[in-house]
Amino acid sequence: MKIKYSPDADILVIELRSGKPKDSRDLCEGIIVHLSAKxxxxxxxxxxxxxxxxxKDVEVSMEDLFTEVGV
Known part of the structure; x- marks a missing residue:
């Protein structure tokens, strides 16, 4: 896992695994998950x-994330 932050754009990217994104889904306002072809x-x-x-009230678990994405 890699975590990158771009202060100029104020974007945080959490790379879970390498690969080329084929699709993306908005989990909620301002949070996007990028998906492989699979x-x-x-x-x-x-x-x-x-x-x-x-x-302080932002709390997302990986299990919730994968459930939301449908994986």
């Missing part, structure tokens, strides 16, 4: 990351 989650992208991370 529908496997490859990375999670968090827009406006500095605002999201500061919120």
């Amino acid at each position: 529908g496997e989650p490859l990375e999670i992208e968090v827009l406006d990351a500095s605002k999201v991370i500061q919120k």
Whole structure:
């Protein structure tokens, strides 16, 4: 797993596994999961990351993420 942050764009990318994204789904406003051709989650992208991370009520487990994506 790799975690990258772009301060200029305020985007956090969590790479779960390598691969070329073929599709993406919005989990909620500002959180996007990129999927492989097989529908496997490859990375999670968090827009406006500095605002999201500061919120105390934001809590997402990997199990919830995969359930939401349908994996």
